[in-house]
Amino acid sequence: MPPSSLGTALAFHDVSKRYGRTWALARLTYALPAGRSLLLTGHNGSGKTTLLRLVATALSPTAGQLQVLGRDSVTERDAVRREVGLLSHASFLYEDLSAHQNLVVLGRLLGLESPEDAAHALLTKVGLTRRSDSPVRHFSAGMRKRLAIGRLLMKKPALALLDEPFGELDPAGIRDMEGFIAELKAAGVTVVLATHLIEQGMTLCEERLHLQDGRAVAA
Amino acid sequence: MSAPRPIGVLRTTLVLMRKDLLIEWRTRARLNALVFFAMATLLLFSFALGPDTRLLERNAGGYLWLAILFASVLSLGESFRVEAENACLDGVRLAPSDARAIFLSKALGNTALLVALGVLLIPVMVALFGVKIVLGLGDLGLTLVLGCLALSAPGTVYSAIASNARARDVLLPLLLFPLIVPSLLAAAKATTLVLQGDPMHQLGSWFGLLSGFNLIYWGLGFLLFPKVIED
Numbered sequence: 183m184p185p186s187s188l189g190t191a192l193a194f195h196d197v198s199k200r201y202g203r204t205w206a207l208a209r210l211t212y213a214l215p216a217g218r219s220l221l222l223t224g225h226n227g228s229g230k231t232t233l234l235r236l237v238a239t240a241l242s243p244t245a246g247q248l249q250v251l252g253r254d255s256v257t258e259r260d261a262v263r264r265e266v267g268l269l270s271h272a273s274f275l276y277e278d279l280s281a282h283q284n285l286v287v288l289g290r291l292l293g294l295e296s297p298e299d300a301a302h303a304l305l306t307k308v309g310l311t312r313r314s315d316s317p318v319r320h321f322s323a324g325m326r327k328r329l330a331i332g333r334l335l336m337k338k339p340a341l342a343l344l345d346e347p348f349g350e351l352d353p354a355g356i357r358d359m360e361g362f363i364a365e366l367k368a369a370g371v372t373v374v375l376a377t378h379l380i381e382q383g384m385t386l387c388e389e390r391l392h393l394q395d396g397r398a399v400a401a
Numbered sequence: 402m403s404a405p406r407p408i409g410v411l412r413t414t415l416v417l418m419r420k421d422l423l424i425e426w427r428t429r430a431r432l433n434a435l436v437f438f439a440m441a442t443l444l445l446f447s448f449a450l451g452p453d454t455r456l457l458e459r460n461a462g463g464y465l466w467l468a469i470l471f472a473s474v475l476s477l478g479e480s481f482r483v484e485a486e487n488a489c490l491d492g493v494r495l496a497p498s499d500a501r502a503i504f505l506s507k508a509l510g511n512t513a514l515l516v517a518l519g520v521l522l523i524p525v526m527v528a529l530f531g532v533k534i535v536l537g538l539g540d541l542g543l544t545l546v547l548g549c550l551a552l553s554a555p556g557t558v559y560s561a562i563a564s565n566a567r568a569r570d571v572l573l574p575l576l577l578f579p580l581i582v583p584s585l586l587a588a589a590k591a592t593t594l595v596l597q598g599d600p601m602h603q604l605g606s607w608f609g610l611l612s613g614f615n616l617i618y619w620g621l622g623f624l625l626f627p628k629v630i631e632d
Contacts, residue, residue: 260407263497270488272487276424279420287416288496291408291493
């Protein structure tokens with residue numbers, strides 16, 4: 183029987199994901215209680231990004247059942263997508279649009295009443311107001327990361343998936359990112375954080391899942 | 402936090418088309434490249450076939466559609482290159498956006514670009530091949546729109562498939578060309594009738610055939626595209 187979805191933010195039951203002949207995730211069974219945040223650790227290639235992409239429904243499991251916020255990740259995919267925000271290695275940003283235009287496009291797709299105002303407020307929040315009209319093509323890696331977190335915040339997710347959120351950020355950027363994560367948690371958002379900075383992650387998350395070769399192992 | 406209210410297929414299509422037009426306007430790279438490529442193709446046809454004006458005039462409709470077809474391969478491939486950069490297509494999918502709206506926005510955008518290209522090519526064709534437009538400009542416009550619609554729908558589906566392949570530049574024409582041969586033939590034949598006159602009143606049949614192809618291509622694209630872009 184799959185784990186009960188009641189009181190769980192995430193419920194993996196024998197979830198596997200295969201790319202060609204390689205199993206990126208193998209028979210993972212795990213449940214994250216609602217209201218708890220999860221630190222995802224493991225070496226490069228251990229399956230962290232695959233796990234996050236499965237939860238975000240960017241990928242479908244090869245086998246097993248995955249429930250996200252009580253919904254099936256395959257049969258209720260659109261409902262899951264509406265509730266989940268993903269900060270990925272890829273920024274999802276259009277290079278030839280400005281920071282403001284990138285956020286406005288997302289705001290329109292989300293059906294916000296005033297996407298322009300929401301974009302302006304978020305650019306202020308992530309510290310990009312002065313560069314709001316510059317094309318993303320001219321942004322540094324850190325600025326892209328800031329804009330990508332703005333993109334996630336615009337969605338007001340119930341579950342935030344953060345894949346290496348501190349990468350490419352300067353010390354001030356890392357402090358700001360910690361602040362954004364703390365704000366999300368204070369607002370009741372469940373956070374799943376994948377990072378190599380384990381000590382930093384441990385201060386932000388109550389639960390930990392360590393992956394090795396696509397399997398959950400003791401940390 | 403409460404999830405935002407989802408928007409429908411039509412509104413999503415309009416938002417995505419607006420975004421694509423904005424990107425196109427900011428770069429203008431694709432339209433410029435297409436126009437020069439298609440004009441060079443028409444010029445090459447006239448050089449390759451020599452000074453036989455009757456031959457050029459008789460086949461002008463076919464040359465016009467071959468120029469549009471070759472240019473469409475560049476255009477269709479480029480429309481998904483923008484989405485592949487920074488995994489933007491994933492960002493749109495996960496927003497979430499209805500995959501059918503992604504298909505409609507891309508296919509309609511590609512159609513608009515090819516029609517604009519056709520409008521620019523017609524005067525060049527008239528000048529290069531010395532053709533006269535015997536039937537009205539309305540008939541020529543309708544042929545252009547129906548033909549470009551028939552190229553864009555399957556082209557959009559195949560360029561989405563090819564965008565993830567290593568040999569995407571080769572794969573797209575390999576997949577697309579065999580499929581669109583009947584509609585290309587119909588568009589070329591209809592254009593020839595518009596240019597040279599239609600004493601046997603065949604134009605309506607070719608329009609009907611093109612409309613039929615469009616119904617099939619757009620219907621299948623609308624239904625199959627979600628399978629193409631989802632894992």
